[in-house]
Amino acid sequence: MMPTTLAARWQQLTATLGISDALREATFRQLTAAYEGSGRHYHTLTHIRALLETQERHKELIREPAVVQLAIWFHDVVYSPRRTDNEARSAVLAQDFMFQTNLTAEQRARVAFLIERTKDHTQPQLAADTDLHFFLDADLQILGAPEADYWQYARQVRQEYRLVPDMLYRRGRRQVLEKLLLAPILYQTTLFRQLLDTAARRNLRTELRQWEKGSL
Incomplete structure (x- = not known):
């Protein structure tokens, strides 16, 4: 059964990443503080929950669930309306966290890649990258x-x-x-x-x- 609270979802996702409880809890607090910032109205934890629930409903379409879920958690962690590098900065924060996990270099690069592709959903996408396609579509489902x-x-x-x-x-x-x-x-x-x-x-x-x- 999929956990219902965001804290439980984060716990389940990170349970196998080889990190300490302190890092897990500190990163969750960091993410929560970012998404609950006073300037946030749409790019909030509600948005994150919607994507996670969409991923869970269609999990049979996902090849690397942990990679996609980490991209979901971090993709809007940096969100400043007056900047143009939010996606790149979000990817850096994701990398900072992932360097402390047991994820492979390839998996870490994949998470960063997914996040950075949200900068422009209209750009041509790699034809065979089903996880990327699903992630981008879930991000745009509000439309x-x-x-x-x-x-x-x-x-x-x-x-x-x-x-x-x-x-x-x-x-x-x-x-x-x-x-x-x-x-x-x-x-x-x-x-x-x-x-x-x-x-x-x-x-x-x-x-x-x-x-x-x-x-x-």
Whole structure:
């Protein structure tokens, strides 16, 4: 049975990594503090839980569960709306932790690679990398959520960028939405494509039209 609390999920994930209880607990506190930061509204522990639960529901699609789960835990640990290197910095923190585990160099590199690929979900992806495809799709599943959930997400992201003037945010957000809509492939896996692609593109077009009118 999969643990239900995030603390228990972290405990189960790290139980076989050859680390001390002190490191396990300190890293969990570090992750929790980051995701519960006062500036976080969407990129929170709720987002992490959603990805972990998605991974558990479709675990038969995952080749390296521990690698994917570590990528989930660390992929947004650094999140500063005014920086462009959040993914790289998150990957570094993941590496700092993993160097103290019994993971192989290849596994550590894989975790960092998965995290860094979240910088741009529209870039071409390696055709055979099923774990990468699943991870990226799970990260974007909110785009295909029911309308009310999508609008909550859109407003939460705006709150995270609350220090950015509305005019600048509107311009940047429109560019993001247009880039996503122009992507020939939004979801890499057949599963997510069939379940979410139509709804995601509808939500994106609706938000884009709203920004063209002025604001959310």
